[in-house]
Amino acid sequence: MASTPSSLSAVQLRAYFALTEVAGLLKHAVEQQLRDVGDLSWVQFQLLARLGLDSATGSERMTDLADGVVYSRSGLTYQAGLLEKAGLVTRAPSADDDRGVTVSITGAGRDRLATVMPGHVEVIRRQLFEPLSAKDTDALADLLVPVRDHMRAAPPRSATPRRRRES
Amino acid sequence: MASTPSSLSAVQLRAYFALTEVAGLLKHAVEQQLRDVGDLSWVQFQLLARLGLDSATGSERMTDLADGVVYSRSGLTYQAGLLEKAGLVTRAPSADDDRGVTVSITGAGRDRLATVMPGHVEVIRRQLFEPLSAKDTDALADLLVPVRDHMRAAPPRSATPRRRRES
DNA sequence: TATTGTTATACTCTATAACTATA
DNA sequence: TATAGTTATAGAGTATAACAATA
Known part of the structure; x- marks a missing residue:
């Protein structure tokens, strides 16, 4: 109080x-590491990882991706364009909503992810987890997960420009 | 093992x-928040904070700043130039080493920091600390401080291009 | 010869606003 | 009218390499 x-x-x-x-x-x-080994930027890796690791189908809509990665729409369009040009994802109209675009990771995208992951994991382990015990790691996750959920709940949403309540 | x-x-x-x-x-x-209230970028704020809050003298050398903020030299030169142009810091040749440049925060720089801090603190509290108890916060610091020290110790130093051991 | 810092340059990233198309 | 996504554009940030000056 x-x-x-x-x-x-x-x-x-x-x-x-x-x-x-x-x-x-x-x-x-x-x-x-990502740049050296896989010619990927941090954001591009996050997008691929979300499609290839988090998503069961390997596909997501643009808006969901933008929300997940904290991004403006146009920024996501730009990055998705790069990934598509590189053959790592495809874009197609969404099945249910004709306004939507569904992004899908390709085989090449999964391959790229596979190429990059070992070194990526190695960096994370050495830099982040080396000084942490298993118990510490547990504690860290338990502390940070609620914080993340809290932040996501009270949304300084990046994508949509607010506009409401003009009287 | x-x-x-x-x-x-x-x-x-x-x-x-x-x-x-x-x-x-x-x-x-x-x-x-920094952009809206103080016309500062994240990095610029970090530089000012380091000079105005961390440093006892309000001054540091370019290289130390670059190391502290994880930055390329040229990037720091660029940012220091912007801060200087805005009157928030000054640059002068170092006293002891004529190659060096000492950056010092000005009164205006401290004012700007003071302008920005309340809102800054508010954001941090709301976003980060709201879901954490005092004990949680303690635990979080105790977990992350060693990690930071570990990372700083095994230096993927950003500034100086490595070059050694060519046989 | 090594280090400090700057400059020139080229590139990546990001956001804003205007626009199209569908709900 | 509101939402999904793209485009055009403009600006900020970053790194690399070449350079000058001092240690």
């Missing part, structure tokens, strides 16, 4: 800075 | 994805 203080506690600052630094360094290391 | 497996455990994946998503969403939200 107490009114929110206007600065963070020392512990909060430690946690915040550590989080951003870890994420930044990790992203940097991963990007280098 | 066991040879490293070629994929991550389910828990590791959960932790890894949650970490990157949280960091990504957080950065996104913060960037918007």
Whole structure:
């Protein structure tokens, strides 16, 4: 209930800075590996991984992808175009909704993912998990998963421009 | 001792994805606030914060800044140039080493930081810390600080191009 | 010879706004 | 009228390589 203080506690600052630094360094290391081994950017990898690993069908609609990866629509169109040109995904009109576009990972896309994964995993393990015990890893996941869900719930949604309640 | 497996455990994946998503969403939200309120990019804010909050003197050398923020030299030169043009920092030859350049935050720089901080803190609190208890926050910091130190220790240093051991 | 920092350059990424087509 | 996606465009950020100056 107490009114929110206007600065963070020392512990909060430690946690915040550590989080951003870890994420930044990790992203940097991963990007280098992805670029070297698979000629993929971080975002492109995320899109492929979502299609090839998370999705059961290997397909998703543009809007869902944009939401998932935190992206503007046009940005996603751009990246999807690159991936399509590289033969890693295809785009086709959605079956149910003629406005929609369904993106699907191709065989070549899965191959590329397979090419990249071992080194990717290796980087993550060395950089992120080496200093963490199994118990630590568990704890970390249990802390961060609720935070992610909380962030996703209160949506600074990236895609759609808000516009409502003009009186 | 066991040879490293070629994929991550389910828990590791959960932790890894949650970490990157949280960091990504957080950065996104913060960037918007910084841009709206203080006309600062994420990196520019990090540089100012490092000078104004972390450093006792308000000054640091270019190389140290580049290392701290994970940055190429030329990228830092570019950003430092922007900050200088905006009057938020100054650059002067280092006292001890004539090759070096010392960057110092100005009064205007500290003002800008002060302008931006309340909203910044608010975003962090709402997005990141709202779902975390004090104990959770403690635990998170204790988990991530060692990881950060580990990453910094095994340096995929960004700045200097490696070149050594050519036989 | 190695290091510090800048410059020139080229490229990638991202967002905004305008537009088309379908619901 | 609202939503899905694309296009055009313009700007910011980043890295690489070549360079000058100092250690």
